[in-house]
Amino acid sequence: MLAAGIINFIILYKVPEEDGQTKKEQFGIYSLVEPGGIGLSAVNAAFTMIQGIISAFLLPMALEKGIGGAGIHFTVSAVVLVAARALMAEYMNRISLAQNLYPAFVCGVLTLVLVGRADAQWFLIAAAVMKAFSHGMSLSLRFRRRLYGRFLEKKEESRAVRCT
Amino acid sequence: MYIGGDLGQTMGPMLGGMVTQYTEYGTMYLWSIAPLLVAWIYFFLREKVKTK
Numbered sequence: 379m380l381a382a383g384i385i386n387f388i389i390l391y392k393v394p395e396e397d398g399q400t401k402k403e404q405f406g407i408y409s410l411v412e413p414g415g416i417g418l419s420a421v422n423a424a425f426t427m428i429q430g431i432i433s434a435f436l437l438p439m440a441l442e443k444g445i446g447g448a449g450i451h452f453t454v455s456a457v458v459l460v461a462a463r464a465l466m467a468e469y470m471n472r473i474s475l476a477q478n479l480y481p482a483f484v485c486g487v488l489t490l491v492l493v494g495r496a497d498a499q500w501f502l503i504a505a506a507v508m509k510a511f512s513h514g515m516s517l518s519l520r521f522r523r524r525l526y527g528r529f530l531e532k533k534e535e536s537r538a539v540r541c542t
Numbered sequence: 543m544y545i546g547g548d549l550g551q552t553m554g555p556m557l558g559g560m561v562t563q564y565t566e567y568g569t570m571y572l573w574s575i576a577p578l579l580v581a582w583i584y585f586f587l588r589e590k591v592k593t594k
Contacts, residue, residue, distance in 0.1 A: 417588060419546030424581035426547040430554030431574050439567035476589050483582045487575055494571030 421479070425516040428486050432493060432509065436502070443497060451502040458510035470515065478515050485512035 432451075440448030470478055485508045492505035554574070561570040 416546075417584065421546075421581045421585050423546040423550030423553070424577045426550035427554035427557075427574065427577055430551040431558045431571065434555035435558055435562065435567050435570065439571075442567060476585075479585060483578065483585075486578050490571050490575045490578070494568045496568070 422516065425482065425486060425512065428489060428509065429513060432489070432505075436493065439493075439496070440502070445496060445499055445502065447499050448502055450499065451506045454503050454506035455510045455513075458507050459514050462510060462514050466514075482512045482515035485509070485515065 436451060437448055440446075489505050489508040489512055492501050492508060496502055496505065558570055558574060561573055565573075
């Protein structure tokens, strides 16, 4: 029912015009996907892929290699993520997207190398720290601002064109 | 951006599962550096074009 309600809202949503009349918002693939953001979305997909792969296969890998206490990886990752975001948020929002993402790429690669070569628990703990930094930096406000900023500008332009 | 994030989280384990049929988990993790490197190169080129 919730899904039906959301679909109904999307299809029947009417944008109020300045003269008091309403106009039906055109519904199409471009109202769901912002073409200019597909590239950055793919970059985000590469980062979340790390999360998915590690969540799915870390424990079977630890069992196969005989590494005990692999669950600590997720605890350390969560704690470091919260702490790093709380402590570094202000700084990360001041630097550029590239300055955020290049260290995130390095941390992401290090995460996968550490997990791939892991034969003791400390590898997994180090990987958790790297993963938290990678994830935290890849989802900075800059990323969203770059996407939404462009999206909102476009929306404003189209609205201005409709009003004139 | 969020669709990309969800796709990555969905496709990652699927592709990882396919790779682990032929190799070990550790090797699969090392292979999964490849998409990240592709994204890195893409982002690098994108920033380079943007700054020109």
